[in-house]
Amino acid sequence: MSKATILVVDDEKLICWSLKENLQKEDYEVLTANSGEEAMEIIEQERPDLILQDIKLPGADGIEILEKVKKLREDSLVIMMTAYGDVNTSVKAMKLGAYDFIEKPFNFEKLKITISKALETVSLKKEVHVFKNQQKSLYGMQNIVGQTEAMKNVFEMVEKIAKSDATTVLLQGESGTGKDVIAKAIHYQSKRAENPYLEINCTSLPETLIESELFGHEKGAYTDAKAMKKGFFELADSGTILLDEIGAMPMSTQAKLLRVIESKSFKRLGGIKETVVNARIIAATNEDLKEASAKGTFREDLYYRLKVFPIFLPPLRKRKEDIPLLIQHFINVFNRDFKKKVQGISQKAEEMMLRYRWPGNVRELKNVIERAIILENEEVILPEHLPIEITQPEKALSAASSTVSLPSEGVSLEEVEKELIQQALAAAHGNQVHAAKLLSMGRDALRYRMKKYYLL
DSSP states (O other), rough: OOOEEEEOOOOOHHHHHHHHHHHTTTOOOEESSSHHHHHHHHHHHHSSSSEEEEESSSSHHHHHHHHHHHHHOTEEEEEEEEETTTHHHHHHHHHOOOSEEEEEEEEEEHHHHHHHHHHHHHHHHHHHHHHHHHHHHHGGGGOOOOOSHHHHHHHHHHHHHHHHHOOEEEEEEOOTSSSHHHHHHHHHTTTTSSSSEEETTSSSSSSHHHHHHOBBBBBTTTTOSSSSSHHHHHHHSSSEEEEEEESSSOOHHHHHHHHHHHOOOOHHOOSSSSEEEEOOOEEEEOOOOHHHHHSSSSHHHHHHHHHTTTEOOOOOGGGGHHHHHHHHHHHHHHHHHHHHOOOOEEEEHHHHHHHHHOOTTTHHHHHHHHHHHHHHHHEOOGGGGGGHHHOOHHHHHTTTOOOOOOOOOOOHHHHHHHHHHHHHHHHTOOOOHHHHHHHTTTTTHHHHHHTTTTTO
């Protein structure tokens, strides 16, 4: 691990010398400057992690230098050194972005503690910066694969929305088409990327909790509200919040969401104070919200407010030209993740994948490639590495037929169940509620089985 670099700026050479001697003993890299101009020359060439700077300097004073440092080296922290009684100037420095201030003459042991805490903050900032850059790279447009006209339209919309101040976006498409990937691409390509990105699945929480999760609550708002809690909207201020499967949001919550969109403010549960927020709302759904609003299960005014910027993600069966690109993309991804060296896929295996209908869409294709990469050791993916519904659809279909008869050679009950689920999803065009009805089961039971068979 490299040493932290500290720049000491003071017109008294004895102070610079003393601090340098003591800080070097603590294993820091130490630079010194005796004027503001000299300090700026060093800062422009080096990247000090921490600057110990006197407020009163010849030439440009400490406050001017602080303002320049914050513009030039935003990640560098500044601790101001000030004479006793000059607290007002120190307070002004704190408002301008100084990390802390210490009074002269100072206790070196106390100064060491202050420096240690400051450098912990620097380290944390660097880690956050690295993480955010990784997120930007991971969810950049280069990781969204497609060359069909429909996908080109999606890319164009994502870039336009990311560059704009649009605060409501509606993503529509079947399960597994990549709505969450598109939502992250919009966020991490926008000026909001430095701020939070939060997701909430509207089906994962009971109606009694979803409002508290979204808007927060005050202490005592209900029986178990032991302390004040901020909600997702407050936490995502200046960032992005993804409301996944918004079609399942209770009508009462829909009314409050509409108010947030229109007024950009809300009250915590049990609260009286209005909280103003500026979060981009991305709503995602595999349902037809227009049809749902006609049936009265989704607010029509909310639907039209959300669809200011609608993006429709086509199912994989309607963009089969992208399948070879997606296969190679996921091979590259999982080669990197699992330290494998798979070169590609055989022509026969690719032809089988092109014929398959992919009811689980891109997510299902990704899971198929991941399983093949993990389990097999060949240089290319072969037909025998693929699941039976892709290699032998007739057999899988026969096993899942409505006239149930056990073949003499036996059958895998899991394969039958998986195939029936895939057929139901295909018939319902990815609508999980409809697919669950076709299978005479609850939506939660269907989602459990979809996770079990890597269809979700």
